Structure formats: structure tokens, C-alpha cells
Amino acid sequence: MNHARAMNLSALLSQTAALFPDRPGLIQGERQWTWQEIDRRVDALVQALRSLGMRPGDKLLVMSRNNPALFESCWAAFRMGAVWVPVNFRLTPPEVAYLGSASEASVMLAEDCFAEHVEAVKAASSHLRSVVTIGLPRADELGYEALLVAHADAPAAMAQVDADHPLWYFYTSGTTGRPKAAVLTHGQLAFVVTNHLADLIPGTTEHDCSIAVAPLSHGAGIHALLNVARGAPTVLLASDRLEPATFWALVERHRVTNVFTVPTIVKMLVEDPAIDRFDHGSLRYVVYAGAPMYRADQKRALQKLGKVLVQYFGLGEVTGCITVLPPAMHAADDDDPDAHIGCCGRARTGMEVAILDARMQPVPAGTVGEICCRGPAVFAGYFNNPEATQNALRGGWFHTGDLGRMDARGLLYITGRESDMYISGGSNVYPREVEEILLMHPAVREVAVLGIADEKWGEVGVAVIVASQPGLTAEQLLHHLDGRCAKYRWPRHIFFWDALPKSGYGKVAKTDIRQRLVERGDVKEAAAT
Structure with missing residues (x-):
């Protein structure tokens, strides 16, 4: 054909x-x-x-x-x-x-x-x-x-x-x-760029300007493609350390109109006193992705920046294209019908989102199930991994592994994660990877790592260890992780127990571990919201 x-x-x-x-495409320092x-x-x-x-x-x-x-x-x-x-x-x-x-x-x-x-x-x-x-x-x-x-x-x-x-x-x-x-x-990325321009930063032209605060290797790189498509320059920071005062000075100097970031960075930027020293009135779209935002942080950002927040929910496999909550669907007042508290927004243009049960059947509005989607933003599969590809795309849908519900209007609410993955400072942490490295320590018999809510980072890791010999310390374990595991994945809290609770199938029961941590007063919250 x-x-x-x-x-x-x-x-x-x-x-x-x-x-x-002759228009600028990239700006860094002078x-x-x-x-x-x-x-x-x-x-x-x-x-x-x-x-x-x-x-x-x-x-x-x-x-x-x-x-x-x-x-x-x-x-x-x-x-x-x-x-x-x-x-x-x-x-x-x-x-x-x-x-x-x-x-x-x-x-x-x-x-x-x-x-x-x-x-x-x-x-x-x-x-x-x-x-x-x-x-x-x-x-x-x-x-x-x-x-x-x-x-x-x-x-x-x-x-x-x-x-x-x-x-x-x-x-x-x-x-x-x-x-x-x-x-x-x-083909997928051509759709994604068009889709993002329609949903995330509509109306962008060569007179706009973006700033990159996250690594271009991931979501911020996708965001940079959109600005290239419209001829808007991207400002790169001079250092890999994000200093709020430097950020706000650059926003004022270059009249920055859009930025892609994560909730923890938005929180850090709007809480810093520097926000009041610089003119940030040029900002039209502050896109936050990677995790839901605590309501208190959302309100503060809206009070400081106005109606410029855009939330999107998605994963690398669909390059962020699942749902979007645009500026008009954010409000600082809890009683405002536009507030949409806890909502991840509506299906992205050109994408279909469904909540499916274990038999891959759609569930009624308001019922919790697995969030699945289909459309041109879905990836082509995993390289050299047919089994994982088949699992992710079974039944003709992409399975996110996240649990949620959809209301009668088609608005999505995330209720939890099927997997144990948690998000710390905007970075995904997969406990299994950290557990495997901790288990390489000769004195560790069993380990369970899970994410708990944290004011600053969104979530942080907690490790519960069963030692095979006495005297093992948290310091020794952190030393063991050094060089073997990126620091953002390190557990912030380490507890030593005599045994880990198991399910009837002999699997480590993380829900029971979480509950016991809360009952003991070791952690404040049962789970991240």
C-alpha cells in the first residue's frame, strides 16, 4: 500500500x-x-x-x-x-x-x-x-x-x-x-507537541519565552519541543542548582511566559521571599506534573501568581498526555466552583481515558479502578522487553498502574497507586530498586521500602530493615547506598524490626507495615494524599 x-x-x-x-532560540547567562x-x-x-x-x-x-x-x-x-x-x-x-x-x-x-x-x-x-x-x-x-x-x-x-x-x-x-x-x-511526538500546544500552553508564539528548571532529559525536554515548534526561546539556568532569587530575576529579565516543573519546585519558588522582589506578571502558564499538589501549596501559588497553574497527569509512556487541569479550573477559594480540589482534570485533546476493573471492563462513574488510556500519545512499547510491553498494553489500553475514579463529567481523581512507586521531589522512586541494593548488604536479611507523605518533598522513603546480625546502623546502610543508588532514592527514615509482616502468600505486606509505622507513631500519616 x-x-x-x-x-x-x-x-x-x-x-x-x-x-x-535571527530570533533567539536558547539563552544561558549572557x-x-x-x-x-x-x-x-x-x-x-x-x-x-x-x-x-x-x-x-x-x-x-x-x-x-x-x-x-x-x-x-x-x-x-x-x-x-x-x-x-x-x-x-x-x-x-x-x-x-x-x-x-x-x-x-x-x-x-x-x-x-x-x-x-x-x-x-x-x-x-x-x-x-x-x-x-x-x-x-x-x-x-x-x-x-x-x-x-x-x-x-x-x-x-x-x-x-x-x-x-x-x-x-x-x-x-x-x-x-x-x-x-x-x-x-x-508520529507519537508530532501528536504530543500539537496536543501540548493545544492544552498546556495555548496561544504560544515567538514572542513568548520559556525557562527550563528541570533536566531536559525528561519531561522538561518534551516541554522544550513545544517552544521550538512556536519559535519561543528557552532560558537555561547557568548552574544545575535552582536558586529561587536567580529564577525570579530571569523571569523578570526575559519576560518568561511558561515553565514546566513539579509541585515541590513550585512550592519552593513561591515560598521564597525573592518572589516579591521581581516582576513575574509575564507568566501565563506554570505547568506542574509528576504528582498531585497539596491544596495548601496550590492556594499559596494561586495567591502569589494568579490563575496561571496548569496541572497534567501522565507517565513517560504517554509523554504526559493523559489529563490536564487548565488555569480556569484552578481557584484559591475552596468554595469557588472552579477550585476542583484534588482533581487531575479532563482527558487530553485526542486521548481517551477510562477507569477499568480487573476484567478490563469500564466501571460506573465514581467507582475506583485502574486508570487506562488510549490514543496517539501512547508509546510503541518497551525496547527489548516484549513481556512488559504486552502487560502495559493488554486489552488495547495503556495501563498506568494508578488507581482513580472519574466523575460523571469525565474529570479524573487519583486515589492511589497500584504499584509501590512514590514521587519524591518530582522524581519517581521505585522501592524495589532501592530494596535490591539494600539487600546486597551482608547484614540485611529483609527490607521493605515505602513512600510516606512529606511537607517538603511530597513523599519520602522509609526503610524497615530486618538485620541478620546485631549492631547494624542506619549510617552503615547509607554508606552502603552511596555510589550505588542516586541520593534522591535514599530512604529518609530507617527502622529496625525483628520481622516483617507477611500475607497468607508469604509476601511482605506493605499495607500492614505502613499501618504499624503509624500505630507506633514512627510516621505521622498513613499515606500521601
């Missing part, structure tokens, strides 16, 4: 560069890069990667903090029909080694401060052929800027792609421990 090919997503950048060649400059640098990077033997379908592993090279690398991967594999720069060398090996990446692009991670990937991966360094390259590495200079002024042909051609491995974990690569495609 004859059919038209799909648009290569990198056309979004070249279209914007043709339309607004430096600005125009759209034309970025597009030409991306062309040079494509030619450089091709000279290293990269071909359509090959994978580019990227380990970097937010900077122009990280931003450019995704467009280069898309343009050459390769797959972009960015990793969270806060991960430890062993964690990144696994991602490098599992993704089968042939080229690694890394900032020069991550030499240990590069060595770990080299040792673990049989596919890695070249390392390109942002900053000062070591002996057997290539310098990023030198490569761009060597391939400057060479327009790069855009790879022909179909809608289901992979372009991004979005790493996510789930309940099975090891991270899985959710395969995002050119």
Missing part, C-alpha cells in the same frame, strides 16, 4: 529557523543562540555523528546537565533517524552503565565532569564505539565543539521516517526494578 512518510520531528527546528532565523545558529550547529553535529559511523536506528547516549549541547543533541539524533537516549545526570555510574548497555548505544555524548560514568559505560557495553565530550576531552575522546567546527557549513539531509520510527528512549522503571526504555516515535 502506498502511503506518505511521516514528518521527521527535527523539521520543527528547521521550520522555525527558516521563519525566525549568551544567546539564534534559531539559525542552532539549526546549523545541529546540521554540523549530524554530519559529525555520521562520520563516526552512526546510522538511522543507532542510539546516542547522552549524559549532561542542561546546556546547549544537550538541547542540540536531541535534534541531531531525530534528524539522522537515530534514537536519543538521555539519562538523568544525577544517576550513579553503575546506574548509567546499565542504561548504556541495555540501550545498545553506539556513541556516548557526555559532559567532562562525568568521566566516571563514561568509564562505567565503556566497561559494561559491547556496543559503544565513540565518546564525544562536552568540555575537555580525555585522550581517547572527541571534543564536541571541535567536531562541530570540523563539520560546519555542511547542510545535513533529514532522514526519511515513518510514524512508528523510534526517536527517543524515555527511561522509566515501573514495579519490576530495572529501568525500561519506553520507545517514543516520530
